[in-house]
Amino acid sequence: MFKALLFDMDGLIFDTETVYKASWQYAATTMGYDLTDEFYQGFIGVQDPDCERMLVEHFGSGFDLNYYKTIRDAHYHEARQAGIAFKEGFHELFAEAKAQKLTIALVTSSHLPETKLNFGATDYLNQFDLIITAEDVDNGKPQPDCYIMAYDKLGLKAQDCLVLEDSNNGMRSGKAAGCYAAMIPDIMPPHQDVIETADYIFDSLNQVTELLKSQR
Template sequence: MFKALLFDMDGLIFDTEAVYKISWQYAAETMGFDLTDEFYQRLIGVQDPDCERMLAEHFGEGFDLAEYRTIRDAHYHEARKAGIAFKEGFHTLFAEAKSLQLTIALVTSSALPETKLNFGNTDYLNQFDLVITAEDVANGKPEPDCYVMAHEKLGLSAKDCLVLEDSNNGMRSGKAAGCYAAMIPDIVPPHQDVVESADYIFDSLDQVTALLISQK
């Protein structure tokens, strides 16, 4: 049985990816650029600075990154005033993991302020045994740094850990770190390399809960 669950956040715990996508595309359109769905998929699971570098390279000269950030962030913070919903099945999965006395870590590409904003007034963030955010690693997903850091800081072997991810880059990160990994796709379906390397591909977090129960 796994000793630890390592949770991604955006698109896995929270239904944030759709909001991010709208804001990123809105800002590009406002500035006269076309951020296509196809290109946006390449940004999912990647830290914001790397995403912004990719955008600047993609759009080339005439793309004002500072202006883009301002428009995008203003749109996103306005859109999320209504609150970000937890993904279906998270509450039950978290409770089951706690009842089994599993170690639980949060390993996200988002920065700490955004992470705190998402969890808001809930007590979930305080219940993680470890929280790793974008500020903690030099190389973000799909590099394995964050998940290597997670299992090492927890004092566990990589094979003691089940990574839970919604993105292809997150899955690549978890597998490269040597962990078991389960994908619960959100916006983007698993790519062929992820299909071949994934230990599990589920439709929902409820199936992760069922997996834990089956291993009792």
């Protein structure tokens, strides 16, 4: 029996990854660079500063990162004004976890302002027992720091926790922390190393709800 669910956010709770990807690629194209789908895959589940360092290394010293960020952020904020949809099955999974009195944590590579923006006027953030954002850790995913911090702060052991992730880097982080981990892929499939180490690979959050129900 799991005692806690540790949720990623982007691509797992919210359908944000498609919007992020479009904004990152739009800014690159505007500046005359080609940010390919293949190269972008390395950004998924990774904190923005690390992704930005990868961009500078990839495009070279002539790449104007500050100008790039201005274009990217403006495009993203304009795109998300219409609102970001919750992923299928999240509401039902959250309700089931609450019904079973499981501990619930949010462990995201995003910063707190973006996290608050995504959840908007909903009451979900107030219902998490712990929230860890990019501001809280020095080493982001795929390093295990954020998940180790989560179960330490919750007073739990790694084996008490089920990490829920959509990205390969997130899965690597959760498994390196010693937790059980389930991948619900979003815009990219699991890599071979993740397939070999994942405890579960699901098509949607609905299957996580069914897993919880089976363990009552």
